[in-house]
Amino acid sequence: MSSMFCCSSIVPYRGSLLMHESKFQRFMTWAQRSKSSPVANSASYFQTPAHIPEFAVQLVQQINYGPVESKRYFIPSTNDSTDGNCGFLEVTEQDLIIGNFQKLNTYKNFKCTTHNKFFELNIYQKNPINKHHWRFNIARPSTDIDI
Template sequence: MSSFCCSFITPYREARLMHETKFQRFMAWAGNSQSSPVSNSDSYFRNPNNVPEFAVQFVQQVNYGPVEAKRYFIPDPDSFAESQGGFLEVTEQDLIIGNFQKLNAYKNYKCGAHNKFFELNLYQKDPVNQHHWRFNISRPASDIDI
């Protein structure tokens, strides 16, 4: 992935979360990966049978400073070993198309040597019932036929 400044990042105020395995899987991949392929995400988000299980938002910033990078990743559906699988980079628009919502699940890391701060946020497909007539609040009311 090559977004971490070095291999000496440490957890910041570490907490064990319900989604811990997802974060561990991403960190294992991010620590070993040198580049991340950008997916052709139309096929992943427009097909309801092929929607990724989760997405990770990766935010890099100078400690107490400006955000330098904000990237999004989904598990690679072509990876065979789920625990060892890779990730594909997607756009924020892909997550909007897929109706993904930010969970209250995040991890923070820091690098004291380079004065960097990293935040990982977890996203999942919104579990709202799509049977309802207005399932997406961002959909304008003028688009709804009555």
């Protein structure tokens, strides 16, 4: 169990409204009030069609202009509360590969000047269609394709 962010003073870095803005906002609302998240036993989420999440979020933490410290993955919980606040469960990168999730071309960046940290949020979806290239895309670990 570990903290989502280094502190509560993170701010958007070059923020802009995106097509998937609601997904980023759902995650950030949860992450800023959540102190930690255990790694879920996600095998049941990706093997049962009824439980397959609509998206996943990758949280990358790094020192500003430095090395990556961590990459964590989260999916919306199926146990949503009645007030509309969604929780998230932490999963592994292998879970996303098994579920055939692929990274979309959308991201948000956040910065903490107090701790000199930089955070990047990426959205993953199951079987996204790349309408620009219309090509088959094999799921690979992000460590193989991230630059």
